[in-house]
Amino acid sequence: MSAELNSAGQNPETTAPYGTGAAAQGDKPVQRVRVHHLRELKERGEPWPMLTAYDMYTAELFDEAGIPVLLVGDSAANNVYGYDTSLPVTVDELIPLVRSVTRAARRALVVADLPFGSYQLSPEQAVATAVRFMKEGRAHAVKLEGGKAFAPHVQAITTAGVPVMGHIGFTPQSEHNLGGYRVQGRGDAGDTVVADALALQEAGAFAVVMEMVPAEVAKRVTHELRVPTVGIGAGPDCDAQVLVWQDMAGLRRAKAPRFVKRYADVAGVLLNAAEQFAADVRGREFPAPEHAFH
Numbered sequence: 001m002s003a004e005l006n007s008a009g010q011n012p013e014t015t016a017p018y019g020t021g022a023a024a025q026g027d028k029p030v031q032r033v034r035v036h037h038l039r040e041l042k043e044r045g046e047p048w049p050m051l052t053a054y055d056m057y058t059a060e061l062f063d064e065a066g067i068p069v070l071l072v073g074d075s076a077a078n079n080v081y082g083y084d085t086s087l088p089v090t091v092d093e094l095i096p097l098v099r100s101v102t103r104a105a106r107r108a109l110v111v112a113d114l115p116f117g118s119y120q121l122s123p124e125q126a127v128a129t130a131v132r133f134m135k136e137g138r139a140h141a142v143k144l145e146g147g148k149a150f151a152p153h154v155q156a157i158t159t160a161g162v163p164v165m166g167h168i169g170f171t172p173q174s175e176h177n178l179g180g181y182r183v184q185g186r187g188d189a190g191d192t193v194v195a196d197a198l199a200l201q202e203a204g205a206f207a208v209v210m211e212m213v214p215a216e217v218a219k220r221v222t223h224e225l226r227v228p229t230v231g232i233g234a235g236p237d238c239d240a241q242v243l244v245w246q247d248m249a250g251l252r253r254a255k256a257p258r259f260v261k262r263y264a265d266v267a268g269v270l271l272n273a274a275e276q277f278a279a280d281v282r283g284r285e286f287p288a289p290e291h292a293f294h
């Protein structure tokens with residue numbers, strides 16, 4: 001795969017002229033992660049990480065950390081906008097977040113999550129919404145929730161030229177229909193999870209997220225699919241693992257779901273910084289002479 005270069009020898013799609021740390025890291029063109037690379041990782045048995053991102057600085061850092069796929073989740077509803085669930089967030093609220101992530105990520109494949117109500121009505125509505133995320137958000141792929149019943153939607157978007165990531169198991173947009181935040185696919189329902197995953201793959205999905213599914217079921221699905229599975233609360237045998245970044249980094253202080261591992265205390269760091277700033281201002285310690293102009 002060869003990326004097209006501009007006269008400066010840069011890939012215009014992946015090189016940011018200013019406004020991000022990309023330039024500071026050198027102007028070498030970077031090869032964008034593509035869906036076929038993820039398939040190759042599966043074939044080689046190499047698990048890969050995915051994180052959510054909703055803004056420029058996190059996208060830049062996670063990209064630099066080598067995270068190959070960034071998801072602008074509809075979880076921006078509760079992790080950016082302060083809604084209590086993901087149901088209220090709209091396409092118009094998500095597109096600017098997607099645009100900020102795609103501006104900043106040089107290498108990562110950026111997936112835009114289609115929010116509740118923006119694709120369920122018909123495959124036509126699904127294509128129209130996917131096209132908005134591609135044109136206005138400059139996303140590289142989209143993701144939607146649902147199994148077999150959404151295979152026609154996945155097929156229509158894929159046919160339009162947009163890669164689609166599926167999402168089955170516990171699907172937060174169906175919270176009220178599923179009866180709350182519960183593991184899906186226990187017992188006989190495990191076969192439904194497998195059938196849903198196969199239907200999405202058949203419809204053209206390039207990967208399938210499995211959320212809160214028994215590890216044994218997720219393992220079965222992972223072995224049956226050619227395309228990668230991405231687990232969140234789906235055990236260690238998925239081809240990839242995803243977490244919401246505020247959970248992963250400890251910015252969100254509420255009790256985290258069981259599937260979260262916290263790798264930092266960003267909330268503690270920020271709280272400390274804000275408290276010290278406040279104390280410095282109140283004690284006339286800030287600004288010091290070196291922060292003033294004369």
Ligand SMILES: Nc1nc(=O)c2c([nH]1)NC[C@@H]1CN(c3ccc(C(=O)N[C@@H](CCC(=O)O)C(=O)O)cc3)CN21
Nearest residue numbers: 075078079086172181182183244247252256257258259
């Ligand atoms: N910050 C954040 N993290 C997420 O993982 C996340 C979001 N937001 N927003 C959208 C959805 C909602 N998700 C969630 C949220 C909560 C639970 C939860 O409370 N799980 C409990 C109960 C599970 C059970 O009853 O079996 C747990 O302990 O895992 C699970 C998934 C996953 N997504």
Ligand SMILES: CC(C)C(=O)C(=O)O
Nearest residue numbers: 052073074075113209
């Ligand atoms: C948790 C991931 C898979 C998601 O759908 C989101 O963040 O919206």
Ligand SMILES: [Mg+2]
Nearest residue numbers: 073074075113
């Ligand atoms: Mg989501």
